[in-house]
Amino acid sequence: MSTDRARRENSHSGNVGPYDRRMAKAPVLTPRADDFPRWYQDLINKAELADNGPVRGTMVIRPYGYGLWERMQQEMDARIKEAGASNAYFPLFIPQSYLTKEAEHVEGFAPELAVVTHGGGKELEEPVVVRPTSETIINDYFSKWVQSYRDLPLLINQWANVVRWEMRPRVFLRTTEFLWQEGHTAHATYEDARDYAAYIHREVYADFMVNVLGIDVVLGRKTASERFAGAINTLTLEGMMGDGKALQMGTSHELGQNFAKAFNTQYLSKEGKQELVWQTSWGSSTRMVGGLIMSHGDDNGLRVPPRLAPVQAVVLAIKGDEAVLAKVREIGDRLKAAGVRVQVDDRTDTPFGRRAVDWELKGVPVRIEVGPRDLENGTAMLARRIPGGKEPVAIDALTDLLPTVLDEDQALLLRQSRERRESRTSDVTTIEEAVEAAAAGGWARIPWADLGEEGEAKLAEHSVTVRCLVAEDGSVPDADDAPGNVAVVARAY
Numbered sequence: 001m002s003t004d005r006a007r008r009e010n011s012h013s014g015n016v017g018p019y020d021r022r023m024a025k026a027p028v029l030t031p032r033a034d035d036f037p038r039w040y041q042d043l044i045n046k047a048e049l050a051d052n053g054p055v056r057g058t059m060v061i062r063p064y065g066y067g068l069w070e071r072m073q074q075e076m077d078a079r080i081k082e083a084g085a086s087n088a089y090f091p092l093f094i095p096q097s098y099l100t101k102e103a104e105h106v107e108g109f110a111p112e113l114a115v116v117t118h119g120g121g122k123e124l125e126e127p128v129v130v131r132p133t134s135e136t137i138i139n140d141y142f143s144k145w146v147q148s149y150r151d152l153p154l155l156i157n158q159w160a161n162v163v164r165w166e167m168r169p170r171v172f173l174r175t176t177e178f179l180w181q182e183g184h185t186a187h188a189t190y191e192d193a194r195d196y197a198a199y200i201h202r203e204v205y206a207d208f209m210v211n212v213l214g215i216d217v218v219l220g221r222k223t224a225s226e227r228f229a230g231a232i233n234t235l236t237l238e239g240m241m242g243d244g245k246a247l248q249m250g251t252s253h254e255l256g257q258n259f260a261k262a263f264n265t266q267y268l269s270k271e272g273k274q275e276l277v278w279q280t281s282w283g284s285s286t287r288m289v290g291g292l293i294m295s296h297g298d299d300n301g302l303r304v305p306p307r308l309a310p311v312q313a314v315v316l317a318i319k320g321d322e323a324v325l326a327k328v329r330e331i332g333d334r335l336k337a338a339g340v341r342v343q344v345d346d347r348t349d350t351p352f353g354r355r356a357v358d359w360e361l362k363g364v365p366v367r368i369e370v371g372p373r374d375l376e377n378g379t380a381m382l383a384r385r386i387p388g389g390k391e392p393v394a395i396d397a398l399t400d401l402l403p404t405v406l407d408e409d410q411a412l413l414l415r416q417s418r419e420r421r422e423s424r425t426s427d428v429t430t431i432e433e434a435v436e437a438a439a440a441g442g443w444a445r446i447p448w449a450d451l452g453e454e455g456e457a458k459l460a461e462h463s464v465t466v467r468c469l470v471a472e473d474g475s476v477p478d479a480d481d482a483p484g485n486v487a488v489v490a491r492a493y
Contacts, residue, residue: 068292091137104230296363314364
Protein backbone atom coordinates (compact mmCIF):
# COMPACT_ATOMS: atom_id res chain seq x y z
CA MET A 1 0.00 0.00 0.00
CA SER A 2 1.35 3.46 -0.90
CA THR A 3 2.42 5.83 1.87
CA ASP A 4 -0.26 8.37 1.06
CA ARG A 5 -2.93 5.68 0.95
CA ALA A 6 -1.78 4.18 4.25
CA ARG A 7 -1.82 7.57 5.94
CA ARG A 8 -5.28 8.39 4.68
CA GLU A 9 -6.79 4.99 5.50
CA ASN A 10 -5.29 5.11 8.99
CA SER A 11 -7.01 8.44 9.54
CA HIS A 12 -10.36 6.92 8.53
CA SER A 13 -9.97 3.88 10.74
CA GLY A 14 -9.00 5.84 13.84
CA ASN A 15 -5.39 4.68 13.76
CA VAL A 16 -2.71 7.36 13.95
CA GLY A 17 -0.01 7.31 11.28
CA PRO A 18 3.46 8.83 11.55
CA TYR A 19 2.40 12.09 9.92
CA ASP A 20 -0.55 12.49 12.29
CA ARG A 21 1.64 11.78 15.33
CA ARG A 22 4.00 14.58 14.32
CA MET A 23 1.06 16.94 13.99
CA ALA A 24 -0.30 15.90 17.40
CA LYS A 25 3.04 16.64 19.06
CA ALA A 26 3.54 20.02 17.40
CA PRO A 27 0.25 21.86 16.79
CA VAL A 28 0.53 24.48 14.10
CA LEU A 29 -1.59 26.96 16.06
CA THR A 30 -1.92 27.81 19.72
CA PRO A 31 -5.14 26.06 20.82
CA ARG A 32 -8.05 28.48 21.08
CA ALA A 33 -8.95 27.28 24.56
CA ASP A 34 -5.43 28.02 25.81
CA ASP A 35 -5.01 31.56 24.47
CA PHE A 36 -7.63 32.93 22.07
CA PRO A 37 -5.75 36.14 21.17
CA ARG A 38 -2.55 34.21 20.45
CA TRP A 39 -4.51 31.68 18.39
CA TYR A 40 -5.97 34.57 16.38
CA GLN A 41 -2.55 36.03 15.66
CA ASP A 42 -1.06 32.61 14.89
CA LEU A 43 -3.80 31.92 12.36
CA ILE A 44 -3.32 35.26 10.60
CA ASN A 45 0.39 34.53 10.28
CA LYS A 46 0.25 30.83 9.35
CA ALA A 47 -2.66 31.21 6.91
CA GLU A 48 -0.77 34.09 5.27
CA LEU A 49 -3.56 36.62 5.68
CA ALA A 50 -1.67 39.72 6.82
CA ASP A 51 1.47 41.15 8.41
CA ASN A 52 1.99 44.15 10.65
CA GLY A 53 2.93 47.29 8.72
CA PRO A 54 6.04 49.38 9.42
CA VAL A 55 4.04 52.09 11.20
CA ARG A 56 2.42 51.01 14.45
CA GLY A 57 -1.19 50.02 13.93
CA THR A 58 -0.98 49.52 10.17
CA MET A 59 -1.23 46.22 8.31
CA VAL A 60 -0.11 44.65 5.07
CA ILE A 61 -2.88 42.46 3.68
CA ARG A 62 -1.37 39.47 1.92
CA PRO A 63 -2.85 38.04 -1.31
CA TYR A 64 -4.99 35.33 0.30
CA GLY A 65 -6.33 37.75 2.92
CA TYR A 66 -7.00 40.33 0.23
CA GLY A 67 -8.78 37.66 -1.80
CA LEU A 68 -11.24 37.28 1.11
CA TRP A 69 -11.75 41.05 1.18
CA GLU A 70 -12.26 41.15 -2.60
CA ARG A 71 -15.00 38.54 -2.34
CA MET A 72 -16.61 40.57 0.46
CA GLN A 73 -16.41 43.65 -1.76
CA GLN A 74 -18.01 41.86 -4.69
CA GLU A 75 -20.92 40.53 -2.66
CA MET A 76 -21.49 43.79 -0.81
CA ASP A 77 -21.11 45.96 -3.89
CA ALA A 78 -23.80 44.00 -5.73
CA ARG A 79 -26.21 44.50 -2.82
CA ILE A 80 -25.36 48.20 -2.50
CA LYS A 81 -26.05 48.77 -6.19
CA GLU A 82 -29.30 46.79 -5.88
CA ALA A 83 -30.24 49.34 -3.20
CA GLY A 84 -29.85 52.07 -5.82
CA ALA A 85 -26.53 53.58 -4.73
CA SER A 86 -23.73 54.44 -7.17
CA ASN A 87 -20.01 54.33 -6.45
CA ALA A 88 -17.94 57.52 -6.39
CA TYR A 89 -14.67 58.66 -4.87
CA PHE A 90 -13.81 61.63 -2.64
CA PRO A 91 -10.39 62.96 -1.55
CA LEU A 92 -8.30 61.41 1.21
CA PHE A 93 -7.39 64.86 2.58
CA ILE A 94 -10.09 66.96 4.22
CA PRO A 95 -9.66 70.60 5.31
CA GLN A 96 -9.60 70.68 9.10
CA SER A 97 -12.22 73.43 9.11
CA TYR A 98 -14.75 71.02 7.59
CA LEU A 99 -14.76 68.83 10.69
CA THR A 100 -15.41 71.77 13.00
CA LYS A 101 -18.68 72.60 11.25
CA GLU A 102 -20.55 69.79 13.07
CA ALA A 103 -19.60 70.07 16.75
CA GLU A 104 -20.58 66.57 17.91
CA HIS A 105 -18.84 65.00 14.91
CA VAL A 106 -15.48 66.69 15.51
CA GLU A 107 -15.65 65.99 19.23
CA GLY A 108 -16.29 62.31 18.58
CA PHE A 109 -13.36 61.92 16.19
CA ALA A 110 -10.82 64.36 17.67
CA PRO A 111 -8.78 61.74 19.59
CA GLU A 112 -8.40 59.60 16.45
CA LEU A 113 -7.44 62.22 13.88
CA ALA A 114 -4.22 62.25 11.88
CA VAL A 115 -3.50 65.85 10.85
CA VAL A 116 -1.10 66.97 8.13
CA THR A 117 0.53 70.35 8.81
CA HIS A 118 3.33 70.37 6.22
CA GLY A 119 3.44 69.47 2.52
CA GLY A 120 5.99 70.07 -0.21
CA GLY A 121 8.49 71.25 2.39
CA LYS A 122 6.23 74.10 3.56
CA GLU A 123 3.76 74.64 6.35
CA LEU A 124 0.21 74.44 5.03
CA GLU A 125 -2.04 77.48 5.27
CA GLU A 126 -4.70 75.22 6.74
CA PRO A 127 -3.99 71.78 8.25
CA VAL A 128 -5.69 68.88 6.53
CA VAL A 129 -7.10 65.78 8.16
CA VAL A 130 -6.46 62.32 6.74
CA ARG A 131 -9.94 60.91 6.09
CA PRO A 132 -11.42 59.31 9.26
CA THR A 133 -14.85 59.19 7.56
CA SER A 134 -16.33 61.36 4.82
CA GLU A 135 -19.57 62.92 6.08
CA THR A 136 -18.07 66.43 6.02
CA ILE A 137 -16.38 66.45 2.62
CA ILE A 138 -19.26 64.62 0.94
CA ASN A 139 -21.74 67.10 2.39
CA ASP A 140 -19.72 69.96 0.96
CA TYR A 141 -20.35 68.48 -2.49
CA PHE A 142 -23.93 67.41 -1.77
CA SER A 143 -24.67 71.09 -1.03
CA LYS A 144 -23.52 71.89 -4.61
CA TRP A 145 -25.15 68.94 -6.33
CA VAL A 146 -28.59 69.09 -4.69
CA GLN A 147 -30.73 71.98 -5.92
CA SER A 148 -34.22 70.58 -6.40
CA TYR A 149 -36.45 67.78 -5.17
CA ARG A 150 -35.72 66.22 -8.57
CA ASP A 151 -32.11 65.62 -7.42
CA LEU A 152 -33.32 63.43 -4.54
CA PRO A 153 -32.72 60.87 -3.29
CA LEU A 154 -28.96 61.16 -3.88
CA LEU A 155 -27.40 57.78 -3.11
CA ILE A 156 -23.59 57.54 -3.08
CA ASN A 157 -21.14 54.87 -1.92
CA GLN A 158 -17.36 54.81 -1.94
CA TRP A 159 -14.78 52.09 -1.41
CA ALA A 160 -11.79 53.67 0.28
CA ASN A 161 -9.27 53.63 3.08
CA VAL A 162 -9.62 55.65 6.28
CA VAL A 163 -7.24 56.56 9.10
CA ARG A 164 -8.16 56.60 12.78
CA TRP A 165 -5.20 56.72 15.13
CA GLU A 166 -5.61 53.50 17.08
CA MET A 167 -4.19 53.16 20.59
CA ARG A 168 -4.68 49.39 20.92
CA PRO A 169 -4.20 47.95 17.43
CA ARG A 170 -5.04 44.40 16.40
CA VAL A 171 -4.81 43.21 12.80
CA PHE A 172 -8.15 43.46 10.96
CA LEU A 173 -10.04 44.36 14.16
CA ARG A 174 -8.53 47.73 15.05
CA THR A 175 -5.92 49.24 12.77
CA THR A 176 -4.83 52.82 12.24
CA GLU A 177 -5.58 52.48 8.53
CA PHE A 178 -8.26 50.15 7.26
CA LEU A 179 -10.32 49.53 4.14
CA TRP A 180 -14.07 49.95 3.99
CA GLN A 181 -17.11 51.13 2.12
CA GLU A 182 -19.04 54.16 3.26
CA GLY A 183 -22.44 55.08 1.94
CA HIS A 184 -23.87 58.60 2.10
CA THR A 185 -27.36 59.62 1.04
CA ALA A 186 -29.62 62.65 0.97
CA HIS A 187 -33.43 62.45 1.03
CA ALA A 188 -36.40 64.80 0.89
CA THR A 189 -38.04 63.58 4.11
CA TYR A 190 -37.17 62.10 7.49
CA GLU A 191 -39.23 59.01 6.69
CA ASP A 192 -37.36 58.35 3.43
CA ALA A 193 -33.99 58.62 5.17
CA ARG A 194 -35.11 56.46 8.10
CA ASP A 195 -36.45 53.76 5.81
CA TYR A 196 -33.34 53.75 3.63
CA ALA A 197 -31.00 53.39 6.64
CA ALA A 198 -33.14 50.47 7.80
CA TYR A 199 -33.09 48.91 4.32
CA ILE A 200 -29.27 49.03 4.19
CA HIS A 201 -29.13 47.57 7.69
CA ARG A 202 -31.42 44.68 6.83
CA GLU A 203 -31.19 43.96 3.10
CA VAL A 204 -27.54 44.80 2.45
CA TYR A 205 -25.62 44.16 5.67
CA ALA A 206 -27.67 41.50 7.42
CA ASP A 207 -28.34 39.60 4.20
CA PHE A 208 -24.61 39.53 3.39
CA MET A 209 -23.44 38.62 6.87
CA VAL A 210 -25.98 35.87 7.41
CA ASN A 211 -26.19 34.37 3.93
CA VAL A 212 -22.61 34.81 2.74
CA LEU A 213 -20.40 35.12 5.83
CA GLY A 214 -22.52 32.56 7.65
CA ILE A 215 -22.44 34.65 10.83
CA ASP A 216 -25.57 34.93 12.93
CA VAL A 217 -25.85 38.64 13.76
CA VAL A 218 -28.19 40.47 16.10
CA LEU A 219 -29.79 43.53 14.52
CA GLY A 220 -30.43 46.36 16.94
CA ARG A 221 -30.34 50.01 17.81
CA LYS A 222 -27.41 51.70 19.58
CA THR A 223 -28.07 53.57 22.80
CA ALA A 224 -27.62 57.34 22.81
CA SER A 225 -24.14 57.08 24.31
CA GLU A 226 -23.01 54.59 21.65
CA ARG A 227 -24.34 56.38 18.57
CA PHE A 228 -22.13 57.57 15.74
CA ALA A 229 -20.93 61.13 16.37
CA GLY A 230 -23.45 63.43 14.69
CA ALA A 231 -26.21 60.85 14.17
CA ILE A 232 -29.73 60.84 15.58
CA ASN A 233 -29.88 57.02 15.41
CA THR A 234 -27.40 54.22 14.75
CA LEU A 235 -28.43 50.73 13.69
CA THR A 236 -25.87 48.00 14.32
CA LEU A 237 -25.17 44.34 13.60
CA GLU A 238 -23.45 42.45 16.41
CA GLY A 239 -21.85 39.03 16.03
CA MET A 240 -20.71 36.67 18.79
CA MET A 241 -17.15 35.51 18.30
CA GLY A 242 -15.75 32.11 19.27
CA ASP A 243 -14.68 33.37 22.71
CA GLY A 244 -18.11 34.83 23.47
CA LYS A 245 -17.16 38.48 22.94
CA ALA A 246 -19.15 40.73 20.63
CA LEU A 247 -17.91 42.32 17.41
CA GLN A 248 -19.71 45.23 15.75
CA MET A 249 -19.84 44.06 12.14
CA GLY A 250 -21.40 47.12 10.50
CA THR A 251 -23.54 50.19 11.21
CA SER A 252 -26.17 52.28 9.45
CA HIS A 253 -26.84 55.81 10.69
CA GLU A 254 -29.70 58.26 10.46
CA LEU A 255 -27.96 61.64 10.41
CA GLY A 256 -31.15 63.67 10.58
CA GLN A 257 -30.42 67.22 9.40
CA ASN A 258 -27.30 67.82 11.49
CA PHE A 259 -24.86 67.85 8.58
CA ALA A 260 -27.38 69.50 6.24
CA LYS A 261 -27.56 72.45 8.65
CA ALA A 262 -23.77 72.62 8.98
CA PHE A 263 -23.20 72.59 5.21
CA ASN A 264 -26.45 74.28 4.14
CA THR A 265 -27.52 71.28 2.04
CA GLN A 266 -30.95 72.40 0.80
CA TYR A 267 -33.36 71.67 -2.02
CA LEU A 268 -36.30 73.45 -3.60
CA SER A 269 -39.44 71.45 -2.80
CA LYS A 270 -42.40 70.85 -5.13
CA GLU A 271 -44.15 73.62 -3.24
CA GLY A 272 -41.33 76.05 -4.06
CA LYS A 273 -39.87 76.18 -0.54
CA GLN A 274 -36.21 75.74 0.44
CA GLU A 275 -35.89 72.66 2.67
CA LEU A 276 -32.96 70.97 4.36
CA VAL A 277 -32.27 67.39 3.24
CA TRP A 278 -32.40 64.39 5.58
CA GLN A 279 -29.39 62.10 5.46
CA THR A 280 -27.91 58.68 6.18
CA SER A 281 -24.43 57.19 6.27
CA TRP A 282 -23.42 53.55 6.64
CA GLY A 283 -20.26 51.48 6.58
CA SER A 284 -18.58 48.09 6.91
CA SER A 285 -14.87 47.36 6.81
CA THR A 286 -12.01 44.87 6.79
CA ARG A 287 -13.03 44.23 10.40
CA MET A 288 -15.34 41.63 8.83
CA VAL A 289 -12.24 39.56 7.97
CA GLY A 290 -11.44 39.47 11.68
CA GLY A 291 -15.04 38.49 12.39
CA LEU A 292 -14.79 35.69 9.85
CA ILE A 293 -11.66 34.33 11.55
CA MET A 294 -13.03 34.53 15.09
CA SER A 295 -16.49 33.21 14.22
CA HIS A 296 -15.54 30.17 12.15
CA GLY A 297 -11.88 29.39 12.81
CA ASP A 298 -10.86 26.31 14.78
CA ASP A 299 -7.63 24.82 16.10
CA ASN A 300 -6.68 23.76 12.57
CA GLY A 301 -7.11 27.20 11.01
CA LEU A 302 -9.74 29.08 9.03
CA ARG A 303 -13.05 27.66 7.87
CA VAL A 304 -14.23 29.84 4.99
CA PRO A 305 -17.94 29.80 4.05
CA PRO A 306 -18.28 28.36 0.52
CA ARG A 307 -20.28 31.35 -0.77
CA LEU A 308 -17.46 33.65 0.27
CA ALA A 309 -14.44 31.46 -0.47
CA PRO A 310 -12.11 32.73 -3.23
CA VAL A 311 -11.19 29.05 -3.67
CA GLN A 312 -14.11 26.72 -2.97
CA ALA A 313 -12.24 23.54 -3.92
CA VAL A 314 -8.57 22.70 -4.36
CA VAL A 315 -7.55 19.63 -6.38
CA LEU A 316 -4.26 18.20 -5.09
CA ALA A 317 -1.93 15.86 -6.92
CA ILE A 318 -0.37 13.55 -4.32
CA LYS A 319 2.42 12.32 -6.60
CA GLY A 320 4.19 13.79 -9.64
CA ASP A 321 2.94 10.95 -11.84
CA GLU A 322 2.01 12.31 -15.30
CA ALA A 323 -1.31 10.50 -15.30
CA VAL A 324 -2.14 11.97 -11.88
CA LEU A 325 -1.18 15.48 -13.00
CA ALA A 326 -3.30 15.17 -16.11
CA LYS A 327 -6.29 13.96 -14.08
CA VAL A 328 -6.15 16.72 -11.45
CA ARG A 329 -6.01 19.32 -14.22
CA GLU A 330 -8.95 17.68 -15.94
CA ILE A 331 -10.95 17.65 -12.70
CA GLY A 332 -10.10 21.33 -12.18
CA ASP A 333 -11.32 22.23 -15.66
CA ARG A 334 -14.57 20.31 -15.20
CA LEU A 335 -15.32 21.93 -11.85
CA LYS A 336 -14.49 25.39 -13.17
CA ALA A 337 -16.85 24.83 -16.10
CA ALA A 338 -19.53 23.87 -13.57
CA GLY A 339 -19.15 27.21 -11.79
CA VAL A 340 -16.97 26.11 -8.87
CA ARG A 341 -14.12 28.45 -7.88
CA VAL A 342 -11.30 25.92 -8.06
CA GLN A 343 -7.53 25.81 -7.88
CA VAL A 344 -5.28 22.95 -9.00
CA ASP A 345 -2.32 22.23 -6.72
CA ASP A 346 0.19 20.29 -8.77
CA ARG A 347 3.26 21.44 -6.84
CA THR A 348 4.53 17.91 -6.29
CA ASP A 349 8.03 19.18 -5.47
CA THR A 350 6.49 20.24 -2.12
CA PRO A 351 5.51 17.36 0.20
CA PHE A 352 1.82 16.50 0.06
CA GLY A 353 1.39 16.71 3.84
CA ARG A 354 2.68 20.26 3.97
CA ARG A 355 0.39 21.35 1.15
CA ALA A 356 -2.64 19.69 2.77
CA VAL A 357 -1.95 21.48 6.06
CA ASP A 358 -1.51 24.81 4.26
CA TRP A 359 -4.88 24.48 2.54
CA GLU A 360 -6.49 23.42 5.81
CA LEU A 361 -5.07 26.53 7.51
CA LYS A 362 -6.52 28.69 4.74
CA GLY A 363 -9.92 27.12 5.28
CA VAL A 364 -10.68 26.08 1.69
CA PRO A 365 -14.02 24.26 2.01
CA VAL A 366 -13.13 21.17 -0.06
CA ARG A 367 -9.91 19.35 -0.91
CA ILE A 368 -9.92 16.73 -3.66
CA GLU A 369 -6.83 14.52 -3.33
CA VAL A 370 -5.72 12.30 -6.20
CA GLY A 371 -2.90 9.73 -6.20
CA PRO A 372 -1.92 6.77 -8.43
CA ARG A 373 -4.08 4.29 -6.49
CA ASP A 374 -7.05 6.63 -6.76
CA LEU A 375 -6.71 6.63 -10.54
CA GLU A 376 -6.77 2.84 -10.59
CA ASN A 377 -10.03 2.89 -8.63
CA GLY A 378 -11.58 5.83 -10.49
CA THR A 379 -11.95 7.70 -7.19
CA ALA A 380 -10.59 10.74 -5.38
CA MET A 381 -10.41 11.44 -1.66
CA LEU A 382 -12.87 14.21 -0.73
CA ALA A 383 -11.81 16.15 2.41
CA ARG A 384 -14.39 18.57 3.83
CA ARG A 385 -12.86 21.36 5.91
CA ILE A 386 -16.00 22.63 7.63
CA PRO A 387 -17.53 19.45 9.15
CA GLY A 388 -14.22 17.58 8.91
CA GLY A 389 -13.66 14.08 7.61
CA LYS A 390 -12.68 12.40 4.35
CA GLU A 391 -14.27 9.85 2.07
CA PRO A 392 -13.50 8.34 -1.34
CA VAL A 393 -15.77 9.62 -4.10
CA ALA A 394 -16.07 8.54 -7.72
CA ILE A 395 -14.26 11.09 -9.87
CA ASP A 396 -17.15 11.15 -12.34
CA ALA A 397 -19.53 12.12 -9.50
CA LEU A 398 -17.58 15.16 -8.29
CA THR A 399 -19.18 17.74 -10.58
CA ASP A 400 -22.71 16.84 -9.45
CA LEU A 401 -21.76 16.28 -5.81
CA LEU A 402 -19.84 19.46 -5.02
CA PRO A 403 -22.72 22.01 -5.16
CA THR A 404 -24.65 19.94 -2.61
CA VAL A 405 -21.59 19.59 -0.36
CA LEU A 406 -20.88 23.32 -0.50
CA ASP A 407 -24.50 24.23 0.30
CA GLU A 408 -24.53 21.82 3.26
CA ASP A 409 -21.31 23.27 4.65
CA GLN A 410 -22.50 26.86 4.24
CA ALA A 411 -25.64 26.03 6.22
CA LEU A 412 -23.61 24.24 8.90
CA LEU A 413 -21.46 27.30 9.63
CA LEU A 414 -24.52 29.52 10.08
CA ARG A 415 -26.19 26.92 12.28
CA GLN A 416 -23.10 26.63 14.48
CA SER A 417 -22.86 30.42 14.76
CA ARG A 418 -26.53 30.70 15.77
CA GLU A 419 -26.33 27.82 18.25
CA ARG A 420 -23.27 29.37 19.90
CA ARG A 421 -25.03 32.70 20.38
CA GLU A 422 -28.25 31.19 21.65
CA SER A 423 -26.55 28.79 24.06
CA ARG A 424 -24.29 31.51 25.49
CA THR A 425 -26.87 34.28 25.93
CA SER A 426 -28.55 34.62 29.34
CA ASP A 427 -31.66 36.55 30.30
CA VAL A 428 -30.92 38.52 33.47
CA THR A 429 -32.53 41.22 35.59
CA THR A 430 -29.58 42.79 37.46
CA ILE A 431 -26.30 44.48 36.57
CA GLU A 432 -24.42 41.92 38.65
CA GLU A 433 -25.90 39.04 36.67
CA ALA A 434 -25.09 40.79 33.38
CA VAL A 435 -21.45 41.30 34.37
CA GLU A 436 -21.22 37.68 35.51
CA ALA A 437 -22.58 36.42 32.17
CA ALA A 438 -20.11 38.55 30.21
CA ALA A 439 -17.19 37.47 32.42
CA ALA A 440 -18.13 33.84 31.76
CA GLY A 441 -17.71 34.37 28.03
CA GLY A 442 -21.25 35.10 26.94
CA TRP A 443 -23.89 37.76 26.36
CA ALA A 444 -26.74 38.90 28.56
CA ARG A 445 -30.15 40.33 27.79
CA ILE A 446 -31.53 42.73 30.39
CA PRO A 447 -34.67 44.91 30.22
CA TRP A 448 -33.63 48.47 29.38
CA ALA A 449 -36.17 49.68 31.93
CA ASP A 450 -34.12 47.86 34.62
CA LEU A 451 -30.78 49.13 33.30
CA GLY A 452 -31.11 52.63 31.87
CA GLU A 453 -28.29 55.07 31.26
CA GLU A 454 -27.11 54.88 34.87
CA GLY A 455 -26.82 51.11 34.69
CA GLU A 456 -25.10 51.37 31.30
CA ALA A 457 -22.41 53.51 32.92
CA LYS A 458 -21.97 50.97 35.73
CA LEU A 459 -21.53 48.16 33.21
CA ALA A 460 -18.75 50.12 31.53
CA GLU A 461 -16.81 50.08 34.82
CA HIS A 462 -16.53 46.30 34.30
CA SER A 463 -15.54 46.60 30.61
CA VAL A 464 -19.05 45.48 29.62
CA THR A 465 -21.04 47.55 27.12
CA VAL A 466 -24.56 47.68 25.78
CA ARG A 467 -24.10 46.37 22.26
CA CYS A 468 -27.60 47.28 21.13
CA LEU A 469 -31.24 47.56 22.06
CA VAL A 470 -33.74 45.09 20.62
CA ALA A 471 -37.50 44.78 21.01
CA GLU A 472 -38.95 41.96 23.10
CA ASP A 473 -39.56 39.91 19.95
CA GLY A 474 -35.95 40.42 18.78
CA SER A 475 -36.77 43.04 16.12
CA VAL A 476 -35.20 46.50 15.90
CA PRO A 477 -37.11 48.98 18.13
CA ASP A 478 -38.44 52.27 16.76
CA ALA A 479 -36.99 54.35 19.61
CA ASP A 480 -34.51 54.08 22.47
CA ASP A 481 -37.28 54.39 25.04
CA ALA A 482 -39.81 52.09 23.34
CA PRO A 483 -41.66 49.96 25.92
CA GLY A 484 -40.22 46.47 26.29
CA ASN A 485 -36.76 47.28 24.89
CA VAL A 486 -34.08 44.79 25.90
CA ALA A 487 -30.38 45.65 26.14
CA VAL A 488 -27.91 43.10 24.75
CA VAL A 489 -24.72 43.46 26.79
CA ALA A 490 -21.29 41.85 26.41
CA ARG A 491 -17.58 42.39 26.42
CA ALA A 492 -16.52 43.45 22.97
CA TYR A 493 -13.63 43.88 20.57
